[in-house]
Amino acid sequence: MKYAETGFSLEIDLSLGRIEKVESDPRDTELYLGGQGIAAKILFERVPPEVDPFSPDNLLIFSAGLLNGTPAPGANRTVVNTFSPQTNLMSHSLFGGFFGPELKFAGYDRIIIRGKATDLVYLYIHNDQVEIRDATHLRGKGTTETQDLLKQELKDQRVQVAAIGLAGENRVYMASIDHNHASASRGVGVIMGDKRLKAIAVRGTRDLHVARPAELFELAQALHKKIGEGDGNGDWMAVDEDDSFHHNHFAWGNARTRRKGFWSDELQQRWTNWKYDHMDRQTGCYNCPKKCRNVIKWPGRPRFGYKCFGKDTYHMAAFLELDFTYEILGVAQEYGLDSYSTPQVIAFALELLEAGILTDRDFPEMPADSRGRFFYLLEKIVRREGIGDILANSVSHAAKQIGNGAEAYDHNTTKKFEQLPIKLGKLNPAYFLMIATGEKMSITQIEGSFPQDPLPTREQREAFVDKWEAPPDEKFKQYFLEWEKRDDISDQATCEIVDWNEAMHYIDDSTGLCGFVSSFRGQFGGGVAYHMNNIPQIVSCATGMEMDKERLWKTFQRIRTLVRAVNVRRGLRRKDERPPEDHWAVRDEKYEQELLSKYYDFKGWNSEGIPTRRALERLDLAYVADDLERDGILTADETVRAGVPSAESDSIQG
Amino acid sequence: MKTGSSARTVKEIKAEIDKCTGCRACEMACSAFHAQPRYSSVNPSRSRIRVVADEINDEYVPVRAGNFTRSECSGRHTYEIDGKAYSECSFCRASCPSRDYFIEPDSGLPLKCDMCESVPPLLEPMCVAVCQPGCLTYEERQVATQVNEQETQEAVERGLESLVNKYGIKAVIGSLNRTPKSPQR
Numbered sequence: 045m046k047y048a049e050t051g052f053s054l055e056i057d058l059s060l061g062r063i064e065k066v067e068s069d070p071r072d073t074e075l076y077l078g079g080q081g082i083a084a085k086i087l088f089e090r091v092p093p094e095v096d097p098f099s100p101d102n103l104l105i106f107s108a109g110l111l112n113g114t115p116a117p118g119a120n121r122t123v124v125n126t127f128s129p130q131t132n133l134m135s136h137s138l139f140g141g142f143f144g145p146e147l148k149f150a151g152y153d154r155i156i157i158r159g160k161a162t163d164l165v166y167l168y169i170h171n172d173q174v175e176i177r178d179a180t181h182l183r184g185k186g187t188t189e190t191q192d193l194l195k196q197e198l199k200d201q202r203v204q205v206a207a208i209g210l211a212g213e214n215r216v217y218m219a220s221i222d223h224n225h226a227s228a229s230r231g232v233g234v235i236m237g238d239k240r241l242k243a244i245a246v247r248g249t250r251d252l253h254v255a256r257p258a259e260l261f262e263l264a265q266a267l268h269k270k271i272g273e274g275d276g277n278g279d280w281m282a283v284d285e286d287d288s289f290h291h292n293h294f295a296w297g298n299a300r301t302r303r304k305g306f307w308s309d310e311l312q313q314r315w316t317n318w319k320y321d322h323m324d325r326q327t328g329c330y331n332c333p334k335k336c337r338n339v340i341k342w343p344g345r346p347r348f349g350y351k352c353f354g355k356d357t358y359h360m361a362a363f364l365e366l367d368f369t370y371e372i373l374g375v376a377q378e379y380g381l382d383s384y385s386t387p388q389v390i391a392f393a394l395e396l397l398e399a400g401i402l403t404d405r406d407f408p409e410m411p412a413d414s415r416g417r418f419f420y421l422l423e424k425i426v427r428r429e430g431i432g433d434i435l436a437n438s439v440s441h442a443a444k445q446i447g448n449g450a451e452a453y454d455h456n457t458t459k460k461f462e463q464l465p466i467k468l469g470k471l472n473p474a475y476f477l478m479i480a481t482g483e484k485m486s487i488t489q490i491e492g493s494f495p496q497d498p499l500p501t502r503e504q505r506e507a508f509v510d511k512w513e514a515p516p517d518e519k520f521k522q523y524f525l526e527w528e529k530r531d532d533i534s535d536q537a538t539c540e541i542v543d544w545n546e547a548m549h550y551i552d553d554s555t556g557l558c559g560f561v562s563s564f565r566g567q568f569g570g571g572v573a574y575h576m577n578n579i580p581q582i583v584s585c586a587t588g589m590e591m592d593k594e595r596l597w598k599t600f601q602r603i604r605t606l607v608r609a610v611n612v613r614r615g616l617r618r619k620d621e622r623p624p625e626d627h628w629a630v631r632d633e634k635y636e637q638e639l640l641s642k643y644y645d646f647k648g649w650n651s652e653g654i655p656t657r658r659a660l661e662r663l664d665l666a667y668v669a670d671d672l673e674r675d676g677i678l679t680a681d682e683t684v685r686a687g688v689p690s691a692e693s694d695s696i697q698g
Numbered sequence: 699m700k701t702g703s704s705a706r707t708v709k710e711i712k713a714e715i716d717k718c719t720g721c722r723a724c725e726m727a728c729s730a731f732h733a734q735p736r737y738s739s740v741n742p743s744r745s746r747i748r749v750v751a752d753e754i755n756d757e758y759v760p761v762r763a764g765n766f767t768r769s770e771c772s773g774r775h776t777y778e779i780d781g782k783a784y785s786e787c788s789f790c791r792a793s794c795p796s797r798d799y800f801i802e803p804d805s806g807l808p809l810k811c812d813m814c815e816s817v818p819p820l821l822e823p824m825c826v827a828v829c830q831p832g833c834l835t836y837e838e839r840q841v842a843t844q845v846n847e848q849e850t851q852e853a854v855e856r857g858l859e860s861l862v863n864k865y866g867i868k869a870v871i872g873s874l875n876r877t878p879k880s881p882q883r
Contacts, residue, residue, distance in 0.1 A: 188754060249741065251744075257735060257737035260737070261737040269830070325719070331721060331723045333721065333830030347754070
């Protein structure tokens with residue numbers, strides 16, 4: 045019997061209309077856990093590097109995390125992977141809610157989709173009944189509208205639906221896949237649209253077994269309590285009305301302008317009223333005690349749910365206030381547009397107009413006010429009309445297509461992907477490395493275990509460290525105790541901190557744990573539910589696999605290195621690993637490049653950021669080394685130069 | 699007429715539906731608690747509590763499985779509370795053919811909430827224990843029940859008389875003799 049996973053994948057070929065239920069190899073679970081770990085292996089093995097993201101041979105994979113559906117609270121994230129036309133690299137995204145657990149109860153760990161349908165279809169999964177069905181009647185329907193229509197059509201309120209909106213249908217690069225007021229962005233919605241797959245509706249009534257029931261349930265109950273009662277978990281932005289941090293420190297417009305004294309008590313009161321006067325309730329995801337999503341009904345607009353920084357992006361790009369975000373967010377979510385990148389694309393276009401690179405002729409009949417212009421451009425983009433057809437390809441691609449100096453306004457992307465609008469003074473070395481080398485494209489998907497800034501006094505740092513359960517090793521506590529200035533920390537410590545931050549996200553995204561009970565919350569000190577010290581026991585109780593901290597750490601390294609190999613094979617090199625030039629005001633190219641080299645060494649990658657054979661073999665990835673050598677990406681005599689002591693030891697204490 | 703009084707425990711789960719976040723931890727915990735062996739599997743379809751949820755309508759109602767009924771009722775109740783319409787059957791606890799709640803997915807047999815009665819007893823039913831948002835709370839009340847001994851006596855005699863009429867005195871006496879001794883009340 046399988047534990048925690050079902051042991052089966054669904055293989056769907058939309059070109060041929062073929063559906064297969066395929067037993068998976070238990071060895072993959074041992075090596076890659078599940079979620080993005082196994083998805084990365086599938087993408088490596090089955091999508092050759094020359095395959096264009098828009099080719100029918102590109103795969104779109106929906107995976108349940110390894111712990112989805114088990115009693116472990118907060119393990120509900122569904123992982124979506126494919127290759128993105130925006131970056132031409134592996135696309136990695138997740139959404140919360142109920143989909144992944146439901147997929148497990150239907151008897152599948154993942155859905156692997158290849159090919160393209162001739163017209164819009166949806167996939168209906170009800171245990172063993174799996175059908176590709178016509179979805180032309182859903183053309184142009186909104187994301188939650190589609191969920192509602194499918195529930196009615198299938199006469200089942202319990203069916204869990206993931207759908208694209210008009211943005212995905214029109215292959216807008218910023219398109220998201222939406223489910224239950226949660227959405228997966230960063231390059232997955234465009235591919236779902238390209239495959240002409242409007243939605244997946246899944247319903248399952250099967251048992252999901254766990255290996256050591258009583259022990260796991262007791263752990264789960266304690267975690268329920270810990271997550272529910274304390275403030276160490278969940279999205280504090282759902283309840284904290286003081287959002288001066290983002291508004292005073294992040295950049296407005298096209299990631300340009302900081303407004304340091306923006307926040308005020310009067311404003312906070314006004315915004316709080318807007319929120320509570322229009323909020324239906326706060327909702328949670330499957331089997332998680334937190335309620336991170338605020339569900340808002342704004343007059344005349346579709347109901348929507350948001351969490352975290354998603355409530356700020358539109359009005360900060362438009363230099364407006366929260367009421368504008370509330371007005372536009374429901375519309376944008378029905379279209380299935382990512383709320384991080386889309387406002388930046390719009391602000392970028394308006395900057396080009398101001399600069400005279402685009403002219404009024406490119407924006408026929410556009411209103412004069414910021415509010416009206418954002419709505420105008422949203423419509424143009426989602427319908428790919430006029431200038432919208434170019435803007436729908438994201439900032440970097442649009443800048444190239446427009447030319448005439450537009451490239452200079454593409455100032456906030458890395459690997460052609462829109463970054464968070466942050467412009468700071470002095471460099472934070474760990475953040476330099478994370479933004480440079482991150483392959484989840486957004487810093488929010490990489491950061492989170494080690495604090496972003498030092499605390500001012502030794503006493504405060506000691507108090508912080510005292511309650512800090514998350515560090516996998518005492519050395520991290522020491523690093524924090526001794527850390528006084530943001531940019532003054534040893535290269536060795538920087539490499540290890542980045543490694544730990546990454547480790548937690550790679551484990552979360554393979555197990556389906558949410559960052560708000562795990563990877564993202566370790567940095568705030570005590571009380572985080574999941575960390576390197578307790579995840580091994582939970583994985584072991586759920587799956588029956590032997591697992592300890594060292595083995596889990598090595599599993600992270602294996603998945604991380606495999607993702608790197610997937611991207612290296614598609615051309616990712618050192619030259620691409622550059623944070624936006626204006627991310628920090630004070631830069632030191634020589635220091636940064638030295639640090640990057642040290643980090644590559646630490647990871648067991650060569651000077652181009654390519655994993656060496658030795659590193660690959662140590663992580664049971666010899667087949668990857670063979671492949672990279674065959675393609676001439678790796679030469680057989682590649683060695684790692686001596687730099688900082690590397691992460692190659694099996695022990696994290698190493 | 700002799701009367702006596704005794705106390706009966708009423709177990710009560712209160713659901714404050716405005717506090718429900720729709721997380722369905724109650725379903726997870728219920729299905730795990732009732733799995734054989736205990737906690738060995740999770741399957742919300744086996745749960746004896748279901749959150750009737752319609753997120754489009756902002757509707758979240760946790761309902762415990764009640765009695766089984768062979769056929770669905772001929773009419774429907776709909777409720778409107780504070781201006782919000784609730785979908786039909788939202789508050790109904792029946793295991794009923796009109797929906798697939800409270801029906802064992804494999805056997806088709808009805809499910810009914812047993813308040814997680816077990817040996818040793820739980821402090822509170824599992825669904826309540828995992829409801830961190832505080833929507834479900836548990837209370838035990840002692841309710842005094844009046845016992846009228848004369849009425850009880852008459853009821854027993856009426857019952858016996860009908861049994862004797864139907865099966866004959868011999869069969870009834872034989873059955874009574876074969877009945878294992880039940881614990882004294």
